[in-house]
Amino acid sequence: RKEVEQDPGPFNVPEGATVAFNCTYSNSASQSFFWYRQDCRKEPKLLMSVYSSGNEDGRFTAQLNRASQYISLLIRDSKLSDSATYLCPGESANQGGKLIFGQGTELSVKP
């Protein structure tokens, strides 16, 4: 089983819709999780950090469920500019802090 698994999508949603992605992880020792967005042929950009049970930042809400080993990202009132691939790496449990990525979830917001 991969350490981080994501639904690859694509998720095709209309502008204004609410969309949610889930990530499941297998390493229960990971302490920190993140959501990054990656535009086509660009680098990942940090969207949110998820340390405890969750975070909210404007239209974006992230939740962490350690017991069930999943994290989620909710996007409300989606915009065309939200179209991207969303990555949810976990921080490796060892001291080095390397990030373990899944394959990403593609979101396409249509007018």
Place this chain on the structure above:
Amino acid sequence: DTGVSQDPRHKITKRGQNVTFRCDPISEHNRLYWYRQTLGQGPEFLTYFQNEAQLEKSRLLSDRFSAERPKGSFSTLEIQRTEQGDSAMYLCASTRSGTTGNEQFFGPGTRLTVL
């Protein structure tokens, strides 16, 4: 620009040639990571440095790959005798250890094409 920078942004080479990439991290960041990303996949960890010390290497990093961070600032990643399977985006990220959560910031990447 105070973000992570990488050079070159694109590299096209013939199989068997050597290539070297450079990464300049955010100036106060002591940890520097190299990742590789192929189409349709998330980034995969290659190696990381804390200051000038290389502390972990992935099994993906064959003996044709070598990385350095001689003065604890910029880093180089060299691939010797390139193969077509080395074609990928090579990403560098940096962070400051000891801060909450180890948030890593990525550079724009070097896209390598091996013909």
